[in-house]
Amino acid sequence: MTLSRDEAASTLRDISKTERRSSELFGYRFGAPHLFLWGAIWMVAYGAGYYRPHWTLVWPVLAIAGSIGSFLIGWRMKTGRANAFGWRFGGTFLSVVLFIGALFAIMPPHTDAQVAAFFPILVALFYLLIGVWTGGSRMIVLGLAMGALTLYGFFNLAPYFALWMAVVGGGGLILGGFWLRHA
């Protein structure tokens, strides 16, 4: 059997399409547990922000716990690719922390609500970028939805913003995790 140029090109296109799909699903499987974890953290932390606003340590404590949890999830699911790029994930995390530090030093937020809205917007941006760069359409949808819901709550539901983020933001992340896992 001899393959023509067109047949060879068509076969390469099929291979590329299948690899993209497989890679996308692998990314979803890798990302879903992180969404479950951070969805639960958002529910608790934003919920506490609404019902117990004087509990100022809830966010820092849960953010540290969540970071450790994410690291452990990544460790449990570690793969050749995760190992190879491990230092990049660490480098990215550190870069983001430095960026936020610099940003807040230049433009300090004036209200707690601004801080509470900033981080979900940042996470939404990451989801969008991951989706754009990996071809993961579900990540794009999640990023857009999270960004839009955060902005809606910030501008239209100011008195209930923390509660909105607990239910819609946290719940949305958990639902998003199920959505990715069942892709």
Added chain:
Amino acid sequence: MDQPNAIIHQPVRLKIMAALRALPQGEQLEFVRLKAIVGTTEGNLGAHITTLEEAGYVAVEKDFVGKRPRTRVALTKEGRRAFEDYVSDLRAIIDATRADS
């Protein structure tokens, strides 16, 4: 190259190999996910996986998660090499015909 690798050059097996090649080395893919990616029936997928396993291109691992049976498939080193050779051969066909024209 006149004759492509006959084991790989079959639409379902090609997709199985491509789906597994996209994963990090040694990473396994569950049968149900592979079925979703390849888009074929369980019986057909199982038969083609057996062909690839007999050729030494994939490794199959069966276990239980609770009471639920689970089958996972991974590309072997030999399979990865064979698939990369196959892709190189396809590219060579395209390059050769481009040079001729």
